Amino acid sequence: MEEPEMRAFTVQNFAHPLEEVDVTTPQPKGTEVVVEVTRCGVCHTDLHLQDGFYDLGGGKRLNLKDRGIVPPLVLGHEIYGKLVAKGPDVSDDQCEIGRYYVVYPWIGCGECEQCLQDHDNLCATPKSLGVARPGGYADQCLIPHPKYLVDVTDLDPSLAATYACSGLTAYSAINKIEIDRENELLVLLGLGGVGMNALNIAVAQGFGRIAVADLDPAKRDFALRAGAHFSFDPGQPEELQTLLSEQGNAAAVVDFVGSTETAASGISMLRKGGIYVIVGLFGGEVTLPLPPLAQRSTVICGSYVGNLAELRELVELAKTGKIAALPVETMPFSKANEALDRLRTGGVNGRLVLAK
Numbered sequence: 001m002e003e004p005e006m007r008a009f010t011v012q013n014f015a016h017p018l019e020e021v022d023v024t025t026p027q028p029k030g031t032e033v034v035v036e037v038t039r040c041g042v043c044h045t046d047l048h049l050q051d052g053f054y055d056l057g058g059g060k061r062l063n064l065k066d067r068g069i070v071p072p073l074v075l076g077h078e079i080y081g082k083l084v085a086k087g088p089d090v091s092d093d094q095c096e097i098g099r100y101y102v103v104y105p106w107i108g109c110g111e112c113e114q115c116l117q118d119h120d121n122l123c124a125t126p127k128s129l130g131v132a133r134p135g136g137y138a139d140q141c142l143i144p145h146p147k148y149l150v151d152v153t154d155l156d157p158s159l160a161a162t163y164a165c166s167g168l169t170a171y172s173a174i175n176k177i178e179i180d181r182e183n184e185l186l187v188l189l190g191l192g193g194v195g196m197n198a199l200n201i202a203v204a205q206g207f208g209r210i211a212v213a214d215l216d217p218a219k220r221d222f223a224l225r226a227g228a229h230f231s232f233d234p235g236q237p238e239e240l241q242t243l244l245s246e247q248g249n250a251a252a253v254v255d256f257v258g259s260t261e262t263a264a265s266g267i268s269m270l271r272k273g274g275i276y277v278i279v280g281l282f283g284g285e286v287t288l289p290l291p292p293l294a295q296r297s298t299v300i301c302g303s304y305v306g307n308l309a310e311l312r313e314l315v316e317l318a319k320t321g322k323i324a325a326l327p328v329e330t331m332p333f334s335k336a337n338e339a340l341d342r343l344r345t346g347g348v349n350g351r352l353v354l355a356k
């Protein structure tokens with residue numbers, strides 16, 4: 001019997017455009033479920049997966065093939081769609097055929113201590129959708145368990161898709177900050193999709209003094225209209241000096257760029273006991289004198305996507321209507337390469353989402 005086929009946009013070779021290919025339509029076994037993908041967000045991680053490496057700074061690279069990630073890859077981890085099939089071990093109360101869900105993509109091995117606590121995003125052997133497992137740049141996506149489906153009834157489909165990575169990453173980073181939210185200074189570095197989402201979430205959660213930085217004046221203006229209280233141009237060091245002399249040092253800095261320059265700058269603007277959260281994966285490295293880290297009780301904290309509970313919390317927060325909607329632009333799946341190229345050249349305000 002001939003297996004049914006579906007369309008997928010795949011990395012066949014690193015550093016090449018995606019290719020549209022026919023692959024076998026997934027058939028769910030055991031606890032597996034299948035979603036028909038109707039939206040899939042386009043993320044910077046997709047660019048790294050297309051390139052085949054991360055830049056670690058100083059000429060060093062993290063090659064994906066050394067991590068067992070080799071083509072062909074079906075990218076796409078901001079997956080929204082309709083449940084169309086489920087395996088024999090999935091009960092009716094776990095999920096409903098025909099209902100729409102956003103999919104938690106940061107899936108782990110399912111067996112280690114982190115996975116058993118639903119901290120899949122910290123699993124040592126991740127099997128994330130759109131990275132190690134086939135993702136959402138395809139007609140359908142196979143998911144190992146219905147617990148990864150988050151009901152997003154009543155939310156805008158394109159916006160809901162972006163919560164799986166962009167939104168979750170922003171939410172989890174903000175969630176790590178324990179300061180006096182109303183009165184202390186929070187600085188957000190970088191106003192791409194994740195940084196803008198973080199601003200919207202921080203405003204919704206009652207942060208009362210938020211400063212934003214981006215090289216693009218249009219993005220800074222947009223952020224000020226979206227609720228940021230201060231902004232500065234990171235290319236003009238005197239603007240930051242003025243801010244800090246008027247407002248005092250920052251209690252928390254969240255770095256959505258993650259470059260050598262932004263890390264050094266972010267850590268340097270902290271008050272004693274302040275926290276620097278690094279989220280962005282631009283690449284680079286920092287050299288720090290160690291005694292001040294101890295003397296100033298500085299916290300340096302990495303944040304990678306978020307856990308399943310955080311995605312559920314974020315979706316609930318979104319359903320209250322408190323989070324301002326991120327600008328989202330849709331493009332057809334057939335233009336996946338064009339979407340990736342636009343993201344690479346920085347010509348995206350908010351988030352690009354593939355749609356059908």
Ligand SMILES: [Zn+2]
Nearest residue numbers: 043045165166
């Ligand atoms: Zn992503």
Ligand SMILES: [Zn+2]
Nearest residue numbers: 109112115123
């Ligand atoms: Zn695990």
